Amino acid sequence: xxxxxxxxxxxxxxxxxxxxxxxxxFLLHLRSCPKCNEELEINYIVSEGIERLDxxxxxxxxxxxxxxAKDDSRRYIAGRKSMIRLSYxxxxxxxWMLGITVFVFFRILIxxx
Ligand SMILES: [Zn+2]
Numbered sequence: 001x002x003x004x005x006x007x008x009x010x011x012x013x014x015x016x017x018x019x020x021x022x023x024x025x026f027l028l029h030l031r032s033c034p035k036c037n038e039e040l041e042i043n044y045i046v047s048e049g050i051e052r053l054d055x056x057x058x059x060x061x062x063x064x065x066x067x068x069a070k071d072d073s074r075r076y077i078a079g080r081k082s083m084i085r086l087s088y089x090x091x092x093x094x095x096w097m098l099g100i101t102v103f104v105f106f107r108i109l110i111x112x113x
Contacts, residue, residue, distance in 0.1 A: 001029040002029075002034055005029075006026065011041050013040070014044060027070075027073055027074055048065055
């Protein structure tokens with residue numbers, strides 16, 4: 001993902017509308033690009049600030065909230081990645097169990113009991 005693409009996805013990120021894959025690439029770019037980090041922080045503070053004003057919580061530390069939001073996104077993606085790894089492991093185990101079941105089935109069939 002480049003800076004132009006990143007900028008195009010800021011709104012979707014703030015609205016929590018990115019797919020897991022998009023979010024992953026978004027965070028990877030964010031980590032390596034201070035310019036985009038700054039851009040996102042400004043957008044985050046503006047949009048959160050307006051929202052919190054509506055809820056009369058304007059005294060909040062928005063920079064800290066921004067850092068927390070990024071941490072939450074990273075944790076979410078890390079969680080998704082370990083879920084994907086886990087489902088791969090489970091899939092592999094199920095594949096072998098099925099294979100063993102088929103093997104045992106045919107052994108019994110051929111040996112007669
Ligand atoms: Zn960038």
